[in-house]
Amino acid sequence: AQSVSQHNHHVILSEAASLELGCNYSYGGTVNLFWYVQYPGQHLQLLLKYFSGDPLVKGIKGFEAEFIKSKFSFNLRKPSVQWSDTAEYFCAVNAATNAGKSTFGDGTTLTVKP
Amino acid sequence: KAGVTQTPRYLIKTRGQQVTLSCSPISGHRSVSWYQQTPGQGLQFLFEYFSETQRNKGNFPGRFSGRQFSNSRSEMNVSTLELGDSALYLCASSLGLAGGVGTYNEQFFGPGTRLTVL
Numbered sequence: 001a002q003s004v005s006q007h008n009h010h011v012i013l014s015e016a017a018s019l020e021l022g023c024n025y026s027y028g029g030t031v032n033l034f035w036y037v038q039y040p041g042q043h044l045q046l047l048l049k050y051f052s053g054d055p056l057v058k059g060i061k062g063f064e065a066e067f068i069k070s071k072f073s074f075n076l077r078k079p080s081v082q083w084s085d086t087a088e089y090f091c092a093v094n095a096a097t098n099a100g101k102s103t104f105g106d107g108t109t110l111t112v113k114p
Numbered sequence: 115k116a117g118v119t120q121t122p123r124y125l126i127k128t129r130g131q132q133v134t135l136s137c138s139p140i141s142g143h144r145s146v147s148w149y150q151q152t153p154g155q156g157l158q159f160l161f162e163y164f165s166e167t168q169r170n171k172g173n174f175p176g177r178f179s180g181r182q183f184s185n186s187r188s189e190m191n192v193s194t195l196e197l198g199d200s201a202l203y204l205c206a207s208s209l210g211l212a213g214g215v216g217t218y219n220e221q222f223f224g225p226g227t228r229l230t231v232l
Contacts, residue, residue: 032219043225044204051219090157099219100145100162100210101170107156 002027004093006105013081014113021076021108023091030096033074035065038107039087047089050074051096061085083114116140118207118224126230132193135227137205139186145169145210146188147221148180151202160203163188164210195231202226 007022025031035047048059055067065076074091091105119138127133139146147170148160162170163182180190186207192199206221 034220036223044223046220046222049220092157094219094221096219098170099208099221100147100164101159101172102147102149102206102221103159104149104157 002031002093002095002103004091004103004105006089006091006108008108009106010109010111012111012113015083016080017112019076019078019081019085019110021089021091021110023074023076023105025072025074025091025093025103027072027093027095031093032096032099033065033067034092034094034102035059035063035074035076036090036092036104037087038090044090047076081110081112083112086110086112118205118222120203120205120224120227122227123225124228124230126232127195128232129195129197131195132191133195133229134189134191135203135205135229137188137190137207137224139188139205139207140222143207143209143222144186145208146182146186147206147208148188148190149204149206150174151204151226152200157204160190162210192229197231200229200231202228 003026005024033050036044037047050057050067058064089108092102094102121136145164147162151157159172166182177193182188204226205224208221
């Protein structure tokens with residue numbers, strides 16, 4: 001069975017600080033990895049995705065993530081956060097052979113203070 | 115290209131009633147997955163339909179059911195509603211080709227249906 005663990009439940013940063021949100025997954029096979037963002041009152045949006053190839057992936061709004069296969073990790077990073085990045089962030093995984101069933105982490109609430 | 119649409123956006127029901135939620139996937143997508151989002155349990159997978167057949171199922175009681183039509187539109191039904199069923203129900207669609215890789219596996223989420231059970 002798949003499982004996803006997000007290390008931080010709530011992160012508070014000041015504007016311009018750097019961000020790193022941890023995500024570890026558990027699954028024995030080939031996976032697809034995703035980070036989603038949910039702004040207050042809005043629906044889930046895809047930030048970035050990893051299917052294969054270069055383990056460093058870039059997404060929208062200056063976010064990037066690095067897949068480290070040996071550590072089963074897919075951490076999200078942003079060099080300089082803005083107040084508008086305040087949102088909830090979800091890491092998700094699905095099996096490459098069964099992509100209709102995604103497993104999500106519990107989410108990390110990011111609060112950016114102006 | 116239109117995104118995933120879900121109707122209705124908001125619902126209020128009372129305990130014991132049943133409810134039907136609808137999801138229209140992106141044109142050409144054949145896989146529709148349903149998720150329940152609650153503050154306590156987070157995002158949990160309910161089931162996935164592909165070509166009118168349930169292909170995956172999560173750990174929810176039999177009160178939760180779904181179906182998919184030939185045009186890939188999907189409905190989920192919850193019978194005998196309980197207070198704990200109050201949640202945001204999300205639908206996601208993808209091309210869903212078995213054994214497909216890359217973009218075939220990307221799920222696109224709808225805005226959700228907010229169900230409140232009183």
